[in-house]
Amino acid sequence: MLILGIESSCDETGVALLEIKGDKFRVLANLVSSQVNIFKKYGGVVPEIAARKHLDNLLPLLEKAMVKAKVSPKDIEAIGVVYGPGLITSLIVGIETAKTLSLVWQKPLIPVDHMKAHILANLVEGESGSLVKIKYPAMCLVVSGGHTMLVSMKDENNFKTVGQTRDDAVGEAFDKVAKILGLGYPGGPIISEKAENADKEFYKLPRPMINSGDFDFSFSGLKTAVKNEWEWEQFKDKENVRKMCASFQQACVDVLVKKTIEAAKKYGVKSILLGGGVAANKELRKQLAEKIDLELKGVKFFQPELNMTTDNALMVAISAYFEYKDKPKNFYEAWKTIKVEPNLEL
Amino acid sequence: MKTIISKSEQDTTKIAAKIAEKLKGGEILALEGDLGAGKTTFAQALGHAFGIKKHITSPTFVLMKVYELGAQSSGLRALIHVDCYRLDEPQELFYLGLEEYLNNPNSVVVIEWADKIKNYLKKFKKVIWLKIKTTRNGREFLVVRH
Ligand SMILES: Nc1ncnc2c1ncn2[C@@H]1O[C@H](COP(=O)(O)OP(=O)(O)O)[C@@H](O)[C@H]1O
Ligand SMILES: [Mg+2]
Numbered sequence: 001m002l003i004l005g006i007e008s009s010c011d012e013t014g015v016a017l018l019e020i021k022g023d024k025f026r027v028l029a030n031l032v033s034s035q036v037n038i039f040k041k042y043g044g045v046v047p048e049i050a051a052r053k054h055l056d057n058l059l060p061l062l063e064k065a066m067v068k069a070k071v072s073p074k075d076i077e078a079i080g081v082v083y084g085p086g087l088i089t090s091l092i093v094g095i096e097t098a099k100t101l102s103l104v105w106q107k108p109l110i111p112v113d114h115m116k117a118h119i120l121a122n123l124v125e126g127e128s129g130s131l132v133k134i135k136y137p138a139m140c141l142v143v144s145g146g147h148t149m150l151v152s153m154k155d156e157n158n159f160k161t162v163g164q165t166r167d168d169a170v171g172e173a174f175d176k177v178a179k180i181l182g183l184g185y186p187g188g189p190i191i192s193e194k195a196e197n198a199d200k201e202f203y204k205l206p207r208p209m210i211n212s213g214d215f216d217f218s219f220s221g222l223k224t225a226v227k228n229e230w231e232w233e234q235f236k237d238k239e240n241v242r243k244m245c246a247s248f249q250q251a252c253v254d255v256l257v258k259k260t261i262e263a264a265k266k267y268g269v270k271s272i273l274l275g276g277g278v279a280a281n282k283e284l285r286k287q288l289a290e291k292i293d294l295e296l297k298g299v300k301f302f303q304p305e306l307n308m309t310t311d312n313a314l315m316v317a318i319s320a321y322f323e324y325k326d327k328p329k330n331f332y333e334a335w336k337t338i339k340v341e342p343n344l345e346l
Numbered sequence: 347m348k349t350i351i352s353k354s355e356q357d358t359t360k361i362a363a364k365i366a367e368k369l370k371g372g373e374i375l376a377l378e379g380d381l382g383a384g385k386t387t388f389a390q391a392l393g394h395a396f397g398i399k400k401h402i403t404s405p406t407f408v409l410m411k412v413y414e415l416g417a418q419s420s421g422l423r424a425l426i427h428v429d430c431y432r433l434d435e436p437q438e439l440f441y442l443g444l445e446e447y448l449n450n451p452n453s454v455v456v457i458e459w460a461d462k463i464k465n466y467l468k469k470f471k472k473v474i475w476l477k478i479k480t481t482r483n484g485r486e487f488l489v490v491r492h
Contacts, residue, residue, distance in 0.1 A: 045409070045432045045433070045434075046433075046434050046435060046438055047409065047438050047441045047442055048435075048437075048438055048441045051441070085408065086408065087408060087409065088410075088442060088443065089441050089442065145407045146407030146408055164401065164403075165401075165403055166401050166403065167386055167387075167390070167403055167404055168386070168403070168404045168406070169403070169404070169407060171407075172404060172406050172407055176381055176406075179381070180381060216401075220382070220386060220387070220404070223381065223382055224381070224382030227380075227381055227382045228382075342408055342410075343408070343411055343412065
């Protein structure tokens with residue numbers, strides 16, 4: 001079956017066409033149009049402009065995807081769209097477009113949780129082949145600008161949050177620390193680049209909640225600790241910026257890795273999955289892989305391909321497929337009831 | 347104008363509880379203070395005082411979070427937590443649907459980085475400014491009513 005996926009939850013507009021037969025898949029199109037550059041200037045976001053850009057981009061992108069995939073509406077079996085969490089003004093564009101398509105084309109419409117999509121991004125590798133086989137139960141670490149959470153997973157449709165940040169998300173902490181150090185936006189890639197080969201023990205930073213015994217996180221104290229250290233630092237030169245980036249990144253990685261391993265042990269999982277925008281962080285990927293190898297014999301580690309860590313519609317299409325395949329009837333009239341949920345919780 | 351010292355997060359909890367007692371609905375709590383000043387901490391404490399059980403997390407990324415309140419003796423129904431950190435234009439709040447809650451007797455709105463939208467807030471009546479300063483031994487809250 002052919003699934004159309006639509007993503008517009010933040011500042012990326014995405015359209016994907018995914019064909020699935022049994023456990024075989026083929027990506028017919030996966031297009032993304034990013035607005036990150038528009039907002040780079042401020043490190044900010046302009047919701048109304050973001051919405052207008054989504055409006056400008058979405059239908060042309062859809063047309064391009066369908067031409068590229070050589071498909072017409074009749075070939076599409078169902079439409080999946082993100083309904084939350086995200087920015088209300090951005091989400092609405094994707095939702096309303098998808099509803100209209102659903103009605104006009106008479107296709108089922110599947111609402112997709114953006115965070116689930118980040119997790120299921122692990123199932124598609126490359127342009128075609130077999131869906132990645134994951135042994136369940138699994139523990140997922142989902143890290144992004146707005147989220148930091150540990151999610152236990154029984155199968156592709158069963159998720160339960162077992163821990164999350166109590167204040168700032170880890171991606172947000174990266175952005176704010178970059179701002180403190182005068183490095184620009186977005187902070188994730190800049191900090192990890194500066195941190196390369198720099199001394200990560202130079203600044204003594206806290207590992208908030210590392211021994212809290214639960215699976216919650218906290219990054220606001222770490223952000224504040226960086227700010228204090230930096231105010232005291234007399235030599236704010238390039239070398240020290242790099243050392244601060246490395247020290248900060250390591251503090252984040254330490255907490256994320258330790259809690260993931262603990263959660264995996266407690267829930268006796270067979271797999272660990274990484275997902276979300278911060279899943280692109282090289283040190284996190286590397287150190288988590290090493291630790292799993294060392295401490296969790298037999299547990300398999302999955303990390304999404306780099307282009308699947310940022311927001312995209314392919315992960316939406318694959319999520320929609322799993323929601324839809326066993327109970328298609330649930331989605332025939334869904335366009336009538338689907339609503340945007342900016343604060344959706346898994 | 348009044349200055350309150352908060353030496354710890356516990357102190358902030360008490361300050362927030364005292365302020366919460368006086369809120370009847372329709373107020374805007376405008377928070378001002380640098381990164382790490384404790385704006386989110388204050389909003390959390392306020393939510394706690396209102397009996398919100400959910401974790402109140404930083405709204406920086408989604409700009410606005412809405413927390414429904416359980417049964418309250420007053421007409422208060424919701425706490426709206428806003429963050430202007432990533433915002434460039436005040437009128438943008440309009441597009442997020444915030445105006446529905448500002449000046450609404452059923453909600454209290456708490457805004458981080460409110461100084462970025464100072465002019466916009468002038469048209470509302472019940473604005474309480476809380477300027478948070480980091481000092482050697484904690485935080486100083488400067489309360490100004492407009
Ligand atoms: N009154 C206080 N005294 C001491 N530390 C505080 C106080 N209020 C907040 N903090 C600490 O400051 C840090 C940053 O707080 P946060 O609320 O995230 O700041 P902001 O939202 O202003 O950026 C947290 O680690 C918090 O525990
Ligand atoms: Mg904050």
